[in-house]
Amino acid sequence: MIIAIVNQKGGCGKTTTAVNLSACLASRQVSTLLIDLDPQSNATLGLGIEADPERTIHRVLVDDGFAAEGAVYPTGVFNLDIIPATILLSGADLDLASSVGRESILKNKLAPLAERYDIIIIDCAPSLSLLTVNALAASDEVLVPVQAHYYALEGLKLLFQTINIVKSRLNYRLAVLGILPTFFDGRTAICRDVIVGVRDYFGSRVFRTLIRVNSKLAEAPSANEPIHIYAPGSRGAEDYGSLAEEILGKLGINHRGTREIAERMETY
DSSP: OEEEEOOSSSSSSHHHHHHHHHHHHHHTTOOEEEEEEOTTOHHHHHTTOOOOTTSSHHHHHHOTTOOGGGGOEEOSSTTEEEEOOOGGGGGHHHHHTTSTTGGGHHHHHHGGGTTTOSEEEEEEOSSOSHHHHHHHHHOSEEEEEEESSGGGGTTHHHHHHHHHHHHHHTOTTOEEEEEEEESBOTTSHHHHHHHHHHHHHHGGGBOSOOOBOOHHHHHGGGGTOOHHHHOTTSHHHHHHHHHHHHHHHHHTBOTTOOBSOSOOOOOO
């Protein structure tokens, strides 16, 4: 199962979600691979990975003879591996522009790893670039973090248009796993109103779990640890643990990583 975490708007908690969801899944005995597909490489930095430039997702994409397995690194979290990124990834769109089948390179490269891990999570850049299209073409599901602010909702229409185009032309199995409200502060009326509006419009596509504002989530990357290790009693650890449980339930994957549902099909 491959899940792309996507939103072209920055600052909505994509990388925070990618790192902490991956770690929480791994802690539940689900073998997990995190792919850093963002040139800012914050997921890589947040887990304390010092990547060899010759063993990153950039080389996986641009070198036909280099297997994705060669760029897999263990992390400090049991059951969690990562394919890291460096700033070299910022030139990937140009590097791949003339490649045949450029939208499906990542999909083809990840195929040998699909049976090795129960879940593969792709942390995408805040743009609808060729890298993001590659992530969508390679994935089974899309998770969309949305900041609980009014303007954060404006870009969703364009994102869903892109998802639909990829679904119709490149990956008919692509489905929306859910919309994840982030930076939720129940003390403010705007946050409460936005959540009501999102649930009214998107219905069951919105996760029950809300990621609440929590200073520990901002601190954890500086310690190179996911939230459930850095601050196990925090609201952030509670929220991402709840999200992991909700996703496992949706996908039909138990805590030993056994796949009970081979395929999900969803119309949207």
